[in-house]
Structure formats: structure tokens, C-alpha cells
Amino acid sequence: MAWKLSFCAGVGSLLLLPALFAANTLAAIGVVSVLLYLWAFSRSRRWPYKALLLCACFALGSAYAQWQAQLQLERRLPETLDGFEYVIEGRVHGIVARSEGQQFGALRRKQQFDFHLHALRLLNQAAGSTAASNAPSNVVGLKRLRLSYYGVQRFESGQQWRMVVRLRSPRGWVNPGGFDLAKHALGRRIHAYGYVRESHPVLQLAPADSMSLRLARHRVLQPLIASLQYGPILNALLLGDKSALSDAQRTLFIETGTAHLMAISGLHIATAATAGALLAKSLLWMLPRLLLFVSVPTAVASGAVPAAVFYAALSGFAISTQRALVMLLCAAAAMLLHRRSSPWSVLCTAATGLLLFDPLALLGGGFWLSFFAVAVLLLAAHGANNRPITVQKKPVFLTWIKLLFSAQCALLFGMPLIQLALGLPLAMVAPLANLLAVPIVSFWVIPAGLAGLLASYLHNGMASALLALADKGLLLVMHCLAYLQQTPLANWRIEGELAGVSMLVAMLAAVVLLACRKGPLVPLAALLWMVLFAMPLLNLRGGGQLARGDISLWQFDVGQGTAVLVQTAQGNWLFDTGGTFGFGRDAGSSTLVPALRHMGIAALDAVILSHADSDHTGGAESLGSAIDVGQWYTGGSAVRVLPAGVHAKPCKEGVAWRRDGVAFYFLNNGAGGQSENNASCVLMIRSMSPPVASSLDATNAARLHRSAGSVLLTGDIELDSEVDLLPLGRRALAATVLMAPHHGSKTSSTASFLDVVKPGVALFSNGYRNRYAHPHAAVLARYRARDIQILRSDYHGAIRLDFKAGRWRAPHCARPARRHFWVYRQRPIRCGCQLSKFPPSGCNPQADGGGL
Template structure:
């Protein structure tokens, strides 16, 4: 069973690792699978892998549904559909899932292939959106798109996992029509969850940990503040804030114990059905009810599937081998949704169970009581460290200790009080409020301890280790966690060293690397030398909870193993250049800050950038060419940086336009020459003049714009000036993060954009 489940998993992984999705015709290959068993017994495992591949392909085409065709992206369309998720409050509006039923005009185009689900934002004053309501909305549709940067969050992949085929925002809000209510069970469930969220909001009245209690009650984590997430991640306790295996298992245990206790006290019932079987039913009811509160999210589906397999063996009176039970649960999860392999929680949950089973079973002397609890926390914390380092470039060495305190406190105190309030809310509202207030008090008592542990220097951020190091690390863990009688267990530590060994510098003296990150309509670039890092502009701040600094720049630097920014240069004070700076200053060690408005960036070493400043790092020369003293803080006053080394040079001109370009051309002359030019002001019509292009004479131009941006950048006149001079142009909006290496003796080497180099079939 174990090998069959792994073969099926391999087939699913192969499908979801492809850069392009095969046509549905490939599913026909499944019809030949039974022939393999009859005529080629040795091909049994490839046949099962082929079955997994075909099921994942069929599911993607028929269940996940189509994505918005490129021709409809950016178009307005009036659609009829149903709100099918909990509305999520935005800073200036609301966001919700919208299941499309059709076009309002009734027109049908067989080639149109509208997506089945759309993630809709309604900005401004919006009505109260209720799950299950049918609406007619005029939407500006857009293909699923997100930033594509090394180490960054794959938003397009998340949309694919959630079944969204497009994103949109409401146009013409006054024309929106509420058409009635859809009373299907799933929508009634979402309305119940929305009602609970509203009741909890009223009962907790804006208290700081209300978002955490909401996450534990209904699986809605949108209310958890970013700084709270940071504490949870640094202590390795973030898994507690999702309704997942731990909480579903806890509820199943409570249901099992209560049903067993009550059933045995009624002899007539015990004669009809054994108490143990009745307890299994009680466990399933409690677990399924708790999973329903989370809207049957992917983690709860996974936990519930594993629980059903284990309780099924208990119902049948069979003592199933743990490995067989885990393999069967794996097949059930993949059968329900093969997209689960794209979720990090899938790997962490199965790995945690597998590691604990390996370390706790098959021993002559099993630890009991507090020793068992301590060993489970140590095993889970250490056993998952290699996986978290590979997947997140992060591992918390304080995790076992933090979880030793947090898991029992949250499981025994916080969750029961929170769910007690959920059960009492429709019956005794005042009692429910007291339960939630008590749960909030419990979290507030735990939180200072977690913050203190999170401040310890045991939260390990490092560059992503090579994938091959995972295999010796897993073997090393198997030795470390093996029974004590096994000789030479210490060799396991040596097998962990390739993963934990500090990465060698990837650049040589005189060499430098320019990376233009994909941050939408804005600019964020990183210049790396052998031992130094400079960040030039930080991208925009989109909302109080989301900015390019935390979403793109910080993850990229951590992915590269750069935990310190030696110099942060902010060209000027526009949001699309300075918006991500606070997140960088909060998350990383920053040596010095240069900007046009140093008072806006609180840092001990903040000062103005001025023409004439020069410095050298590792054989690479940096020169500030603009502005002269006395200029303000606008586009024309942007800090202009020239970087040069033996392998080539690049000019970073910020947002200078005609006046600034004229001053540069007149003042610098031949000093403006560069192999690579980052187009000023995102390639607008009022920048990249003929005089500047002729003076710089670049072999390559780069520009940072937003995909399908409303400003029309880069402008057609700018593109024409580049075409006349034969200068090729690359844009992160289409290529993903762009990396250019300047190598002595080899010159300028342009790497494939991250959107192409790391492409999967769900990417735009």
C-alpha cells in the first residue's frame, strides 16, 4: 500500500511540475492502465504513477475549470453569480469569492469559456455581502497574475489551488443588483460562519487577539495582524492558527470520549451498538462539525480524510499498521483534490505524522506521560527542520520549546473556550461573549511569552539550500531518531551538514549582479557584490497590510542568503519607490539609508543622496550622479546611481524626466555611458529622451511596470526610440524578476526571467 500511494503521488507531482498543461486527450492513456497489470507485471508502479498523472490532469481540466482567456483580460463584463465565501474586509472595501453562473445578457459564446470562480474586490462603500446571495455585477476582469520573484509568494499558484480562474473588481457599483438567495447547504454553512464572525466581532469589540480567536473558530485568518504572524513564524507556532490536524484531532478525541462515557451508561443503547463503535460516530460528528466551521478548507479536508481512515479501522475492529493507514489517507487526500500537493501544509502534515510514527513506534520501551509529550515536540520540531528550510528558507530552533508551552495551552484552554462560545452564541449570547473574553485573556497571557521566545536569536533565516541536500538530511534524521541500540547514530549529524553549511559567495571580486524585482507599477532593484548588498528603491505600499518590501524584496534577499542591506537608496518619495522601505528596515539589518527625504525613513544613518558621492565594494564602483545640492523631492530630483565593474556597467536613474535628463547629459557627458539602462520613470513619454539614450548608448534596456497597467507604460513613443536604436527591452511584468550578471572577462550575462525559469502550468 505504501509504495502504491507513493507511486500515485509521483504521478500527481509530475503533472503539477510541468510548465504547460497537456490537453485532456492524454487522459485516454488511462484506458491502457489495466493492460499493464496483465501483460507487464513489472510495470505495476509506473502504471499507478500514470494513473495519478491522469487523475491530476482530469481534475485540473474538469474540476478546477478554465482560466480567463487572455482576450477578456481588462474587459468589463456583466455577470450573474453567487457569493460563495466569507467576505474579507479590506482597508477600503470588501473581497469575496464569486461563483459565475453566466452573462447577464444571456449571450453564449462557446469559445468564451468563462472561469467558474472569480475573486472579486468591491472598493469604496459596499453593501453587506452575505454568502449565498445571487448578484448581477459589472466586473473588470483580469487574468490571474501575481509577482514572480525568487523566494516570493506564488499568488497565481494560490489562486489555482483555491479554484479562482480570474480576479476582478466591481465597476459601476450603482448598477449592481441583488437577485435573491441560493439556499444550497454549502451556502447556508458559509452564512452560519459569517454570522459567527459578526457575533465574535461584536463580543470582542476590537481587542488585539480577536483575529486569532476568529482563526481558531472559523478558519478565517485575515484578522491576524502582520506582527502577530511574525511572532508565530519565529516561534514555529503558526500551525496553531489554522483549523488543521491538531484541532480536528482534538475535537475527534473529545467527541470519542464523551460519546463513550455517555453510551456506556445507557445499557439499552450499548446492547444495540457497542460503545466503541458509537464513540467512533461521535468522534466523526465532532471532527466533521469543526471542519465545517472552517468551510472545509484544504487543511481540514486533509485532516478529516486521515481521521476517517484511522476511525474506519477502529470501527472494523482492525489494528491497522500506522504506515498503511498513512498511505491510505494519502490516497484519499489526493483523490479528493490532487492540487493538495501544491500546499506546503500537505507536506508538513504528512511529514509530521510520519516522523512521529517513526520515532515513537516499534520501541521496546515507549515513553509515557510527560516524557512522551516532550519527545513528540522534540521529534516534530527537529524532524521538520530540513523541510521548512527547503520550502521557506526558515527554521525555528525554539519551536520545540514554544510548542511545548503553546500546544497544550491552546488545545486545552483557548480552543475549548472559543468553541464553547460558538455553541452558546445562538442560545445564550451573553455567555458566549464571556467565553470569548476568557479565551482572549488566555491568549493575552500566552502572547508575551511567545514574543519573548521569538526575540531569541534562534529563528534561522538562510538561503534556500540546494534541493539535493534534502536527501542526506532525511537519512541523517532517520539515524538520529532511530532506536538507541542502533550503532553510529552520530553519523546522522554529519549528513545534516550539507544543508546547514554556510553557502559560499556566488560572486567573485569585481563581479556584481543586478536584479530588477517584479513589484507591479513601481521599482525595486537589488545590486549584489561578493560581500555587500545595495537596495535601490523598494516598490509600492498597496495597503497597511501589503507592500512590495515584505512581499518581494525581503523574501528575495533571504532567498539569496543576504540578511543585511549595506546601503538602502530610495530615489525619491513617491509611494511606488519608497512604499516598501519600512518593511525592509523592520525585517533586515540596514547599514545606511540614502534618500531625498531622510526624515521620512527613521534610521540612525539616514541622510540625503547628493551628486559626487563615490564608494567601492569588492572591486565594484558606485557613483551618485544626481541631484546637485538644493533640489527637492520629486521625479526630477531622483537619486541617480551608476554602478560599474570590469564586466560592465548599469545606470539607475529613478524617475528623472526631461529636466533631470538634460542636467545629467550636460553635467556627466561620457560618464553616463552604461551597458544596461533602467528606463527612467517606467518608460513614460516624458522620459528616455533621445539625448539620454544617445549619451548612455546601452546595449540593453530594462523597465519596471505593472502588468496591463492603466498608465500605458512603457509609452509607444519611448518604445519607438528604443526600436530605432536597436536596443532590446525587458520588463518584469512579462518576464518576472530579471537578473543580469556583470562578469569580468565575460561581460553582461542576462539570465532568463523568473516567470520563465520557474514556470508551472498555472502561471500566466
């Protein structure tokens, strides 16, 4: 088992690498590792040779994983080819997700699907040429795309099509607690995202494969499921199609920690395997003469494996089912070969087999959650009986309840470790919700649903009755979850992180609690575990606290939009809420809420909506429903985007407040006759803390005193508003940090305005390759000419600036800080330098991102 663990550790080292080794280096490591393994294996079994054996396995695992990752990165669409249009041919793979929603003010239908590429050429090149001769050399390797379509054609799994698409790289946004799109795409082997161009013909080349098991069942079951109250959930459970789940249902599952039950996973594969094993044992009971030809373990394995494979095939062999299937096949192989293997050995064999088949599976959280959950249960079983968990020959109802309760308690102490390590939210109501929902789903919904699925091959009436029975079980589950969602316990969530010593101590405490049922260490371990997990819950994490007069500024990466968080010692304010993307998605739910919860922020003192443009107010509604907001301020006509009953104050000149030694006040008049952009709120934030200027001469010290610790947030103001602000003068407008007006459009950031404000750094909030070409080249030239540092969300990701103890600290940029091999970087990007000097000598804007 040791060599398996060493190989898995080598594959796991892939997550720690900032860059991959060269292909020649990997080949050399692989050859040397194999030779070293063969030499050490042929020698004595003494510990020096065993150590060499383990080192060879580790190196071989690392080289193999890097080779596989390198193959996928070479196929990935480069950033330099974003936005090109291609004529592609290929096949639709998997279930097509369909949805309806508002986009650009109209109701539209959307289809999303994976597309396996057969041929590709640039749109305006000769149609008779091959893809390889026309496409750029670094695009030929594209194999799998994730496409969206908004037209009237209906796509089905297995169909072959020719269409024109516009592609983009799987780059994603980078925010604290945010979703890593590049990592997700690499783990799923998606090489590019794109959408079908409706202005060009979409031609079907071949119909769907009639032999597709999943597609055939999908077509048969849809009429039967459509009339059921929870048909979309049954669709997700039986076929892995979650596209029809409503936003309310998704939110309910997430907030109660039961999302894993509503997708085909290891629990459901185990349920199907158990049903097959029971069927095989029933056959032996009815025909005892079969025992003359086959043993009971062989019969059980022969019944469990086909049932599990059939169920996994219905889900399209999703990644979550692959893990459970490999585990089951390893256990079944041991039974068929009559080998007595410990559960730990089976678990290691399953992990090794899965990583050999797909080493990139470890990039997804599901891999770690699945294997960690099984390890926790095995450790708890060892602590209970000093032997693996075994089911009694004639189990009674109370025995099953006891087993389920014990398993849930074990997961309660073990699973928070891996969830927080992966940055996943931890719902405190989840243990109780799972204790109620898991038995109903496992022993009622899944068996009835599978029976209905099998009955659909024989008689639709019988299938409809069985599916209705499964729907009744889901009705009970949903009522229980809805009740728990309304309890005060549902509001308690752990969104923080445990790292370093805290994680190590928590892990040791969990091992003691699971493996030991008695002893003097158990009470101490329980106390340590509760204290460590109460720290993020009560927001008691150390480090990073602000003192009176300190300011922490976050510009989030929300694409072509704006969202800026301002923090003081005891307060939090948000300036704008990003944009809306249609189909129920917006920056509030996808970026701001996860980021705020990750930072331990449960409430905001105020939210300022600078004006009514959707790229500044799109996330307001979802943010307000998830985060408590003390006060709303609105500029222009932004008040109309707020929900009914929400009171807002206008952000006009004279509105001001102070908190923790920091002053906030609006500078603009917001005249109703102005354009919406020019009616944007302009907010000045100024620290009352005296600046540190010991190293500056008298002239620079005076300039620093007027502008140090000051931030000017400008919204989308343009030339007219900038001219209106100029009479306020240098004393009112001076700021160290300036939000570039209107994302850096050519109608803003005039020379006279920059000369009065004299910022040390400018923040640009832009979408990557946005259609407005923001920021404009002439505007960037003005900032560079004045030696102003330029920080851009499209290149730097989320940006944090801290003013502490009278001094601006060096900026922190999320994208350059992510030192992973899968992160997109066109070229090395530095974040910035110290901001407390005027001018920032020694800080070349071209070298620090100003030239981007």
C-alpha cells in the first residue's frame, strides 16, 4: 500500500507547482524513475531500498501528472486568439442544458452543451481546405468546447453539426473566495468556451446516435417526469441533468448542505450496487442449487457491478460516478479473486486506479470530498470496533438507523476539515439536514426511481407509478429542508479558512475523536475542535485587523462593471455592485456574495449605487437578499433598480459621515438634467490618521498631508462632471487613489482633472477584451505621462490597497498572486510598489503593470 500512497502523493504534488517542467525533463524523470523502481524492487527489502522504491513512485506519479496536464494546456485556446470566429464541425456530447431568462431586456432561450471537435477552420478562409492548414498552429489541438446557443435550433446529444462560433479562452475572474474557471476547465478538459453565431447558418450533418443509452432513456422519461411536482430533481438524480432545477431549489440545497444528494454521486452508485447485490442474493435464496456453481461473494459482486455500471452509464459516466465506480470495481475484484484486502488497501487501490485513468481529477473538489469521506468512515469504524464496518446478516431497522447516525456523526467531525481546506462554505444546519434527507433519498427515492427507470423498458404505466412514488419521497425531503432553512441555525455558516497550525491541530483533534472512543485525550480533542471551528464562525481570525484611521480598499474583478469594497476598523461599505449577465446570473450572486462571506463580512453599513447603468447596479438585488445592508445611497436614477420597500438616500453634495477615524462625503451635485453617467455619485474617502512623511522633503510632505489616506471613487463621470468638480480645487479633490472615471473611456480622465487630483495610483475596472475597448489608449497615455501607477482588473484580477499606520502599503493583486500553472498569464505582470512616495520614484509604471 505504501507505493500506492507514494504514487498518489506524486500526482497530488501537481497542485503545488507554479509551472510545469519541460517535456524533455519529464521524459527523463519518467525513465529514471522506472529504472530506479526496477532496480530497487529487485534488491533486498531493507529500508534503504524501500525508500528508493517510494521515491521512484513519487517521481513517476509527478511526471505522469505533469505530462497529462501539459497535453491539456497545449490544447487550450491561447488568450491571443480570443474573439476569433471559426467554422467548426463536431458532435454534441452529454446532456444539453436548456434555460430561459432575461438578457439585454428580452426573454431569451439558452442551450449549453459540450462539443467534441472534428474539424476547424477560420471563418474567412477557403472552405475546401483542411482545418489544419487554415487554423493557427496553436488552435489545431482544440478537442472539447463548451458552447452556448440562443437561437431556435434544438440541439440533442450525439448530433453532428457544422456552425460558426466565436471562442474565448477559459480565463475567468480572480476574486477572494471566487470560482476558478481556468482550474475547472482544465479538470474537465474543456479547451475553450464560446457561443454560436446566429447570423451564420447552423447545419446538422448527422442525427443523434440511436444506440445512446442515456439519450434513449432521456427521451422516454421526459413525458413521465414532466407532470411530477419535483420532476427536475428526479431528472438530476436519474440522468444527471440539472439544467431544469430552479434557482430557489439550488439555493435551498446549498444553504442546507444537501447539494450532493441532488446529483448522481457515490451515494447513489452505492445504492444501485446494493440493490443489485440484494437481487443476486435473492436469486440464490430462491435457487439454492446455484451455490454448487458460484459462491455467495462472487454472486454479490456479479449483481452489484452491472447495476452500478448501468446507473453510471445513465449519467454519462460523470466524474463523480467514475470515482465511486472505480472504488466498487476494486472491491469487487478482491471478492472475485477471493483475496482478503483491508478497506484501506481497497481505498488506496481505487485512488491509484482513478489517478492513472485521470490524474487531473484531483483538480476538482469532488475527488477530495469523495475519498476523504470514505477515509473518515473507515477511521470511525476502526475506532468503534477495531475492524471495518460490516452489515449484519439480518439487519433490523434500528441497526440501520444506528449505522446512519454513527456515519453522520463521523462526517460531522471529519468533513469540515476538507471543506474549509478547499474553501467551500460550511452550513451548520447541514448535519441535521443530511441526517433527515440521506435515509429518505437512499432507501426511498433512489430505489423507487431506479425501479421506475427499469420499468420504463417494460411498461410506461408501471414506470409512471414508481416515479410518482419517488416524487412523494422528494416531497417529504423538500418539506424537511424548507423547514430547516427557516430556522436560526441556517443563518450560521462558516466561510473562513483554517490554515497552517490551525488546520494541523484540527486534523489531529479529528483523528483522536474518530479513532478513539475513550481516553483522556478525547475531551481535550473535542474542546480544541470546537474552538478552532468557532473562530471563523465568530470572525475571530487573527491578522489583517484595521486600527482607527486605517483603510482597506478592494476593487473586485467583475468584468466590465464596478464593485469596490471599503473597510475601516469596524465598518464595511460597497460602492456599486457589478453587472448582470442574464439568465439569473449577476455579479452579486456569482462574485460579491461569495467574496464577502469568504472575508467574514455578514453585513454592510451601506451600499452606494453610483447611477442606474446595469454594469454598476446589476448585482444589487441578489446582494441585498443575501447580505444585510444598513443604508442604500443612489445616484442618477439608480433608485428604480431597488426592490419595493427599500428606502434609499440620494448621494448629493452635503451628505457625509465619519466612522473609525475615516471621513466619507459626496462631492457631486447630481443635477437631474445631466446624463446618467454624469449624474454618478462621486465619493471622497479620507483618513484622519496623520501621514508618515519622515523621509520626504517639506514640499512633498505638504502634498502628502493633503492627499495621504484619501480615495476618490468617481463612478462613470465624464467630461462635463469633471469640469463641474474642478472649482472645488486641489484641497478637496486631492487623492492618493483614484478610480479611473468611466472605466477609462476617451470622454473622461481629462488632463486638467488629473492635474488637480494628482493620484499616485489609478484603478481601472474593465472586462477582458471588452467591446468598448476600455481603457482607451489616449487615456492610458495621460496616466503614464504623469507617472501614475495603473492597476487593471482585467489583468490583475481583484486588487487590494491598504492604508495602515499613516502609510499606503504595496498593492496586492489576486491574479499575479495565484502561482499555479493553470492561471492564464500573457506575460509576467507585477502588481505595483509602495504608494507613500510622491512621485513614486523607483516605481516604473511600465514594469509594474502601467503599460498594460
